[in-house]
Each structure stands twice: as C-alpha cells, then as structure tokens.
Amino acid sequence: MNTGKILTVLAASMASISMYAQTDSLKVDTTYTLGEVTVRGMRVINKVDRQILLPTSAMKKHSSDGYDLLNKMMLNGIKIDPERQAITSMRGGSVQVRINDIKANQQDITSLRPDEVIRVEYIDNPGVRYSDGTLDAVINFVVRRRYAGYVGGLGTMQAFTTGFNNSNAYFKYNYKKSEFSVYYNFYYRGYDGRKVNSESSYFFPDGTERHRNYIGYNTDFMYTTNVVQLGYNLSDPDKYTLNVTMNYNGTNNPNFGANQLAQETSRPDLYLFNKKSSKTYTPSLDIYWSLHLPKNQDIMANVVGTYIGTDYSYLSRNYLFNQSPEQSMQADPVNDYSYATTGRKYSLISEAIYTKNFKKVAFSAGGEYTVSHTDNAYTGAVNTDAVLNSDNLYLFAQLQGKLGILNYQAGLGANYVSIHQGDIGFNRWTLRPQLSLSTNITDNLSVRYSGRISQLTPSLSDLSDVRQQSDELFASDGNTELKPYVAYRNNLTINWSLPICDFQLYGNWYYAPDIIMNSYVPEQQSDGTYLLITRPENQKSFSQKSVTAYLTLHAIRDVLDISLYGDYSHYDSRGLDYSHKYGAWGWGSSANLMLGRWNVAASYYTAPKSYFAESMTKGENGSNLSVGYRYKDFKVGLGVLLLGYAQGFDYVSKTDSKYVQSTSHTFIKDNGNMLYFTLSYNFSHGRKYETERKQLSNSDNDNGIR
Template sequence: MKTFFTALLLCMSLGCLGQNIQLKGTIKNEDKQAIEFANIVLQTRDSNMVTGASSDAKGHFELVNISAGTYRLVISSVGYQTQEIWLADLNQSRNLGEIYLAEEAFALDNVTVTASAQRSEIDRKIVYPSERQQKASANGVDLLQQLMLPRLQVDPVNNTIQIPGDGEVQLRINGVKVTNQEIRALRPDEIVRVEYHDNPGLRYGNAEIVINYIVRRPETGGNFGVDIMQSPHVAWGNYQASMKINHKKSEFSANYWGGPRDFYGAYRDNQEDFNLGNGTELHRYEKGVPSHWKLMQQWLNVAYNLQDNNKYQFNVSLNYSGNNVPIKRFKGQLINRADETDYVDMLDETNSNYHRPSLDVYYQRNLKKDQVLIFDVVGTYNKEFSDRLYQESRENDMLTDIRNKVYGKKYSIIGEGIYEKKLANGNRWGAGLRHTHSFSNNDYINGHTYRTEMQQGSTYLYGEFRGKAKKLDYMLGIGGTRSFYRQEGSVDLYQYYTFNPRLTLKYTFNDRAYLRLRSSISNEMPSLGNLSAIDQVIDSLQIQRGNPNLESYLYYRTSLDGEWSKGIFHTYFSMSYNYKPNAIMDEKYVEGNKIIQTWDNQKNWQSLTPMIQLRVSPVANMLQFSVSGGLNHYISNGNTYKHRYSNWWMDASLSANWKNFSFMYQIMTNQNRLVGETVSGDENAQVLMLNYKWKDLRVGAGVINPFTNDYKTISENWNQYASSRKSNHLQESAHMAFITLSYNFSFGRHYKSGSKKVSNQDSDSGIMQTGK
C-alpha cells in the first residue's frame, strides 16, 4: 500500500510539472521587425489544436500549461509564409528565440481575411482587404473606395483616383503601370493585397502616390467580365469588357472600355475685362445658351505574359487609347457691360480627336542572392487633330471669323534598365538608367500653313539605398538628369543638367504611430506644345503664342506627415511645402491692339498644403466613415505679377455593407489651384450608390449630384490686361440617375504569380492647345 501511494504521488507530481511547460518566442520578418498579431497555434501530431496565442506589439508570444508530448507549432500572419516547427518529445519549457517569417507575395491563396489588415514600411502601406470588403466590391476601383486609404479621393462613377493638390497618382498591377480602366477590370477576389506607396522611390519619377495591386492568376482556365453603367435619361455611360486565358506559364488578356457622352445642356458664362494700355478698355459678358457636346472615349489593351516565378517574366502589351469629339459647341452673346444693348452673337465650336497606340516590351530576370534585373522599352505614336471655328456676328454681318486647324504627330520611345539587390538586415539598394526621346511634326493651319518639327529627350541616372537603425528607417536617393530639345530650323540645341537627390526619414513609435520627413528635388521640362513658335488666334482681341525659349526648371518638395490609430479611430496628417524657381507659367501682354497669351519662365511658384484625415470604423468593414479637410495656399510670383490664393476643402465618404447590400455616399468640395495668373479646379460633387451582389452578379443604382440643381466648374485669370471669370455648366450632371450591372465568370485554379515592376508611357500630344 505504501508503494502504491508513493507511485501515485510521483505521477501527480509529474503531471503537475507537465502542466507547467511553457513555450515562448519572438516573431519577426526578414527585416528583423516585430510582427504583431501573428497567429501561434500548438497542434498535436494529428493536427488537433491544443492552445494558441497572438504576438504582441514587440512580436512576443507565450503558451502556458502545456503537457509533455510531441507537437507541431504553426506560426502564420497575413502577408507572410506560414512557419511550422516540429517539437518532438517536449518535456520542459523552451524559449524558441527569434522566429523569422518570409514575406509571401501571394500569401492569401488559402486564407480568408475576416478583418482588413495593414502593416507599414518606410515607403508604403500594405493593406489586405477583408472578405466583406471584397464581397461588397465589383472591381478594383470599388475596392479602393472601400479601403479609404489616406489622401486618396476615389470616384467610382467617373473612374478617377486622385489626391489633393497637383500630385500624380500612378496605378499598377503586379508592378505594371496601368490605366484606371485596367483597375476597373480587376476581380476583387483576385486581389491579394494593395500596396499603397506614399513615398515612392526615384524610379517612379515625379509620382506622389503609387498604388500597386498584387493579384493572383489561374494556372489554367481564365475569366470573363462585363461592367456596365448607364443613365436611363441621359446619353451617358461606361461600358467595359475583359477576359483572360491562362495556360501553364502563359497568360493572354484583352480589355476594352468605352465611354460615350452626348449632352445638350453644355454652356459657359464668361466675364472678361480688357485694358489695351492706351486708354482703350472693354468690359464684356458672355451669356451662354445650352448647346451640344458629344464625345466617345475608348481604350483597348491586348497583352501576353510568360513567367517562371523564380526565374523570369516576359510581358508584351499592345495598348490603344482614343477620344473622338465630333462637336463641342458653345453659343451665346457677348454683351458690353457698359451698354447692354451693344452685343454680338458668338459661336465657339471645336471638332477634335486623338489616337494613341503604344507597344510595351518588358523583361525581368531574378538572379541569385536576391538580385533583380529589369528592362523595359515602350514605343508610342500620338496622332491628334483639332478644328476650331470661332465667330462673332451682329445680325447678318460677320465681324470675326476665325478657323484654326491642327494636325499633330508625335513619335516617342522610352527605354529603361534597373538593377536591385536586397542586403542583410533588410537593407536594399538599386540603380537605374532611363532615356526618353520624342519627335513631333505639327501642321498649324489658320489661313496659312505653318509646320513645326521638334525633338526632345532626357536621360536619367539614379541610385537609391534603404536602411534601418532601430526605430528609424531612412532612404537616400541620388540622381542626375540631362534634358535637351531642339526645334528644326534652329541651330541651337538647348540642354540642361540637373541634380536630383531624395531623402526620407521615418521614425516608428509603434505599430500604430509614426512620423516621417521627406524631401526631394526633381526636374520639370517644358512641353513641346508650349515650345512651338506658332501664333493661334483665340478671338477678336486675343492671340495665343508659343515660346521656343522656355527652359527646364527644378521642383523642390518637402513634407512632414504621420499616422496614429487606436481602436476604431485612425488619423493621418500631412504638411507639404513645394517650391518651383523659374517655373513655366502663363502670362499676357499687349502687342498693338491685341492681347498676347503665352508662357515664360517666371520668378517662382510656391504652395503650402496642410491636411488631416479621420477615419472611423464603428463596425469593422460593415460601417466606415472618413472625412478629410485641408488648405491649399499658393504663391505665384511672375516676372510682372504677384498673386496669392487660398482654398479650403473638405471630402467625406460613408460606406455601409450588410449581407449582400452595399451603400456608398461621397461628397467632394472644390479644390482650386493657382498657377501663374490662372485659378482652376473642380466644382462640388456628390455621389449616392446602392448595390446588391449575388455570387458573380452585381446590380445597383445611383445618383450624381442628388442635392444640387446645377453642375459647374469655375476658372479665373487675374491678368492686368485681360482678366476673366469663366464658369462651365453641364445641366445633365445635376440629378443624373444611373444603373449598374457587373458580371464576372471565372474558371481555373490559382497559383503564385510574379510581379512586373516597371512600365513607362508617353501621353503628351506634343501640340499647342487653343481655345477659351
């Protein structure tokens, strides 16, 4: 009996000791940064769960009260490869130390994200859409609106993605630079994550924001989709069709988008004041009447992609974009404000179109030791035509009859090579060389025929290093640019050399707050259209003239921004200062009895743009509200003028998802900007949408500007010789209802895909535009 009790006590003691076994460790990524909210699951050898935990803000985890035995420890986190550790005959507590998770480009193939997850790096924010957000979206633009990322202003109706101010937003799919239409063709369930680069590197040029959609693609099969948006009472619509076919390492894709518009309520009002400097003054008012404006926008893309994820990627893309405007008519009366019985009838009518095919050939080679080589060549042909008729008449007498025709052709080629290497401790460095060369041949016909033949080019060499010192991330880039242009008939070759450094410092307090300072110097070149030594008559008093003596100038940018989040609240702020010495801006002067409109290198242009955003998610991914506001303050110092202008703005967005229904309301106030002597911008806009999604089909309805009776955009010019205040109206854009239908059908299975990392394009027509 004594032996029995001794054995029983010994077993109980061992049992108690077994229950006290602990496991702990620290989860980090390859850059040795802590991963918060990683899932740690302890399983038996037959995969039954024993216990689990999540890592804290420092990546630490601890599992307690474990019995002795053999286990499998599974560590997973959104965006990283799952790590499994085999624990054979575990009979005492262990500290596993630092456990590193490798980043997975397509880690969500078999994972359902129930709540939108994010993580921040020095140059980007990586966002993983939730299942509910994907279900509520019909395409990539809708999903971006659901994510409510800082600074972004997403308009899913007009298919635009922009930011406050004049910054460029680049869109990419797996690293490939794409258009809004290609984003609209994306299936939400194929989007693994969205990389929001708010501090893009030197190879992205002057882009302020880069949004890169990382998508998966099927190994076999493919998909087909249509997306239709149509107003039942206005000739306005958006039509899109897309398809992809996959076979092993190959993918064939085709996308088409068409946007017809036919308005009969377009008109403008324009108040003008002229002072010819010799005592002659004229103060007149253009009173417009509703007129006809018709256009058809089209875009087509056909592509072939061949890739082996671990070795190479080869991509050939043929693109076409075009816009045909058979008629854009403004009619009205020009009334002398000093004597309203003194007026003339006015007609300003334009017929224009452009066609822009391009071919993009891309090759990426993955080398050993985390090295990558990228080569990209793009050839573009721009063909543009414009025919403008301007008339002023009184009764049957023709007082002014102006006809300007422009035939423009431009050929360009862009070549780029990039080398990148990942170093130890998460450091990286890279270098690249990009050359752009273009030729333009333009015929200007206005009673006489004038031809301009011009060429323009630039060569850009850069290097960039990214590193980390504890909580401080830094990025240093150094680049140099040689730019040149020449107009045929001139023996002079204008060329400039500029130095383009970039510095970023980011201090991360924790996973919920950071502060970042950014500064850069980039190069701005004059457009070929502004360089053209051509006169074009605008009306009876004004002439537009190009300036072949324009010079390149530098663009200095500095910003301080930061984020803070806690619970359902997320805030973002930024303060930016931009400076352009010798900026190319407009000016006007008197020549005889005419006002000459032209461009010149002015003294400087400056802007100060503070903004703040608050996002609240009281019910995660079911109800979200975002409001942004700020100030745009501009200083424009010309050679003969000084102007200042301030514009307060506010945007708000509400998104609600319930079962298969989704609701969205947006309001965007105007964000005007001053450049030179011209203030321009957009008018207040509102969008209201309700959608229902069932499997691969989504139907919905909405209203544009439901609470306004008139849609207009206003622009002003403050020149001392010829000032104006113009408002363009579009009656159909007020209370415009529309219906939507989206259907996507897919077949095939998924696999991990590589990413094309760069793409270039040339969308500058190369001709000088004219008109009021």
C-alpha cells in the same frame, strides 16, 4: 462544448484580438505573397515610402472592380471619381496605378477582380526610382494569378436620362506558363447642357478699358473612346518573365466647344461661334523582360513604342448678332480665327533596372531613355509646321534600409533633357536627390519626413509657336523659349492607428523658382488697338504650403466605415510683373456600409480651390450616393451624382491681373441629379498562382497640339 474546444476558441480569439490591435504585427513586405487569408478589419502597415493595406473580405466581396475596391478602402489623399473612372491626388500631383507592378490603364483597373487582390501597396512617397517628377503616389495592387483555366467578365455604368456610358469586357486564358488576354473598353459622353458664362474687364497700356459680358449658349459636348488591348505573358516566377502587350486607343470627339453672346456698352453684340473637334488614334507595343539572378539579384527591362495620330479642328468665328445664333451665322463672319491640325508623333521609351537585396539594405539602380519626334502641321488662320525633337535621359541609384530606430530611403537621380524646334531649344542636366526618414514612436504612432528635388519640363504644346485666338480682344500663344525648372518639396506625415480609427496629419511645402506660369502681355496691332496675349513664361517663383488632417472611423467593424478630411493651403505666386497670395479651405466626407449582400455608399466633397499664376480655379462640389446588391457573380446597383444640384457642375475661374479681371462659370447641367445604374458579371474556372510582378512599364500620350 468540451474543454479542448473551449481552449481552442479562446486561443483563436486572443490571436485575432492581438493581430487587430497591433498594426505592425503582421510582417507584410513586397518580397513574399500572402496566401489565402480571411482578413477582418483592414490592417495598415506603415513603411518609409508606403502603406501596405490588407482589404477586408467584405470589401472585396462588395466590390466590382479596382476603382470600387479603392473607393471602399478610403486611402488618405486619394479621390476616386466613379463617373470619369479616374484616380486623382488631393495634393495636386499625378497618380500612377499598377497591378503586380505593371503600369495599369483604365481597362486594367476595370477588369481587375477584387477577390484576387492580396494587398494594396499605397506608395505615397515615391522615390527616385520613378522618373516622373510630378508623381504624388503609386498604387500597386498585388493579385493572385492563374496557371490553368480562364477568367472573364462584363461591366457597365449607364445613366438613365444623360448621354453617359462606361462599359468593359475582358477574357484571360492560362495554360501552364502562358497567359493570353484580351480587353475591350468603351466610353461615351453626350451632353447638350454645357455652357460658359463670364464677365471680363480689359485694361490696356494707353488707358483704354473694355468691359465685356459673355453669355453662354448650351453647346453640344460629345465623345466616344474605344480601347482594345491584347496581351501575352510567359513566366517561370523563379527564373524569368516575358510580357508583351499590344494596345489601340481611338477617340472621336466631334464637339467640345463653347458658343457665346458677347455684349459690350456702345458696341454691337457679337455671336462667338466656337467648335473644336478631334480624332486621335494611338497604337503601341509594350515589351517587358526580367531575369532572376543568384544572390537576390534581378534585372528588368522595358521597351515601349508608341504612335499618336491626331486630326484636330478649331473653328472660331465672330458674327454680328442678329436675333438668334442661327440667323447671325447666315451672314459672313466679322473675324475668322479657324485652323486645322494634322499631328503625328513617334516615341520610343526604354528602361532598365538592376536590384540587389543585401541582409539589411536594398540597392537599386537604372536608367530610362526616351526619344520622340513630333510633327504638327497647322493650316488656316495659323499656317506653320511645328516639328519638335525630344531626348530625355534619366539615371538613378537608391538605397533603402534601417539604421537603429530610423528607416531610411536615400536616392540620387540625374536627368538630361533636350528639346529642339529647328534651331531653337535647350539642353540641360539636373540632379534629383531625395531623402526619406521614418520611425515608430510607439506601436501605433509613426512619423515620417521626406524631401526631394525634381526637374519639370515644358509641355510640347507650350513649346509650339502657334497662336489660338477666340475674338478681337484675346489670344493665347506658345513659347519656344521656355526652359525646364527645378521644384523643391518637403513633407512631414504623422500616422496614428487604433482599432477604432486611423488618423493622419500631413504637412507639405512646395517651392519652384523659375516655374512656368502664364503672363498677360498687351500687343499693339497695326490699327493702334491692343490684343491681349496670354503666354507661358518662366516666372520668378511659386510656393504652396498646406496641412491636411484625415480621420477614418471604423464605426462597425467590417460593416461601416466613415472617413473625414479637412485641409488648408496657402499659395504665393510671383511672376515677372505680378505677385499674389491666396488661402483656401476644403473638407469632405464619405461612408460605406456593407451589410449582407447589400452595399450603400455616400460621399461629399466641397469644391476644391487652387491658385496658380494670376487665377483662382474652383472645381465642382462632388457627391455620390449608391446602393448595390450582389448575388453570386452578379452585382447590380443604382446611384445618383450631384444629388440636389439641379444646375449640375459649376466650374469657377477668377483672374486678377493688371490687364485682365474676369470671372468665368462653366456649367454642365447634364451631370446634376444624374441617375445611373451599374451591372457587372464575372466568371472563372481554374486554379490560381502568382506570377512574377512586372516592375517596369511606360507610356506616352502627349501629342503636343494646342
């Protein structure tokens, strides 16, 4: 090797080492596109409101879709559920996913090609730009687009012995400035091993006590979902973008009840038959338009019209138990609380945003207006017509820039909410300020503080005056007198990045006076007995203080990553006539090995615990082991969920009220040791380009039915 070649190799090596060691040396921002770069060793750039992450080439090669890629990237505070194809926040709020700033749904994420991903923007500190006050994070995939040719693919995840399937297909064709797309997703679940066991004690004002044991029977659980999406995009990236999407989502859920045997000392046994079924169909039209103006200005607008049609059936009948459930149902029921609902909801969401980039400051302002009409007609044990009209106006302005060593983001939102059911309802204005500050202490160490105030509104189902009753002891009501409430959130984040590992310490304090939580209210009946009612009410306050530590170890660069986390949360729940405090620990770990054409992934999470109102809920332990192999555009894999948990999922709920003390276990045996296989195939032809990133998208999926 001659001297010139040696010097060239040494120079390239030193440049590579420098880029790897200095996490902020690569100036990545949302204003430009990273070209065809081979990334070795995922790099993280910390900003005041987000982390910008560059997935490695190995991660993209071994991933089959967007869910798979995020799972390999191990984002702090984010949990990927391969079974449900869900992305959730460990901090309790909601997560929004976007692709080139277009709000993405499941079919968009399953059809995303990892090899076209340039970077991932993990906005773990959303500003006032986002109207959703419950939002914990926004994950935005920045991808390359094509201007000629086509791209398509197929994928499936199928269990061997359980009724379980996720499948998808997509095709996109590009011609000059236009892109035509079609997506189809299919989901199926069919379980026969689901049951609910519980022990409950009821305490009434007259001193009467009732102690009842509920023994669950395996009850069928089944649903199918079909999703079709048609899209058209017309774009000149330096001038304008028009994006039109038509969606249809149809879900048929014929079984999701829970049948039980109720046993009580000195009283006859009862068979509680409970069957719920629903059909929901949701067409929507989404139109987005943007225009580039001179002097770094942009105008964006988005309009979404949605119709939600729902046919819902609630069968709840109590029988005197006679040898078996089938024999018991031959007689007339002792009580029948069944009803049916026909629901229709129409909504229109419109949003507009103006942005202006100055030399050192970025300014944005805009507004969103949502109007909806919901008409749910109930017949049977409940006979009413719940008609709700809702108006929601949100306005905001935001500045982002740098003052000395401080990066800042400051914004103010104003929210007007009006919800009415007949003559009952409310109108309310609320301010939503937010401030975020961050600074780099060293090249590898950064600190960020963020504080915000959010307004949260009651759900449409909580605002209805419908009663849902399961037996002669217990029922749940809505509450037409609910009011919006304000929540305060403060958090402090410390990030420390080294070539061998990344460490984050996250502290959070959440406080919400007048929060909506359930109350247990005894209601005396005409015969002198009591019926215990649970109903949502504006309570005194709720607070949560938590601290979480995350450690990601890059054990073998581009080959093996290991992630660990541990957290502690303290809850303080104060109702109108109760006060509870609770502490909960949790931890989890995951590992991902990428070796040649093979990929091995494993994860384990302890069951998450939380406390709200007067109840502790405990989710399921999570574990997943999978092995994958890729050959050109094909990827095939085998995996198992909940390995070693023959009983499957076990959801636990405990209530400690002065009127109710209960412990409930919901088992889904079918998910224990669930062996599955995955298969995906992607094909493409044509050159690539990046169109303008649509920055607005809205959706509506709240049908308001109890």
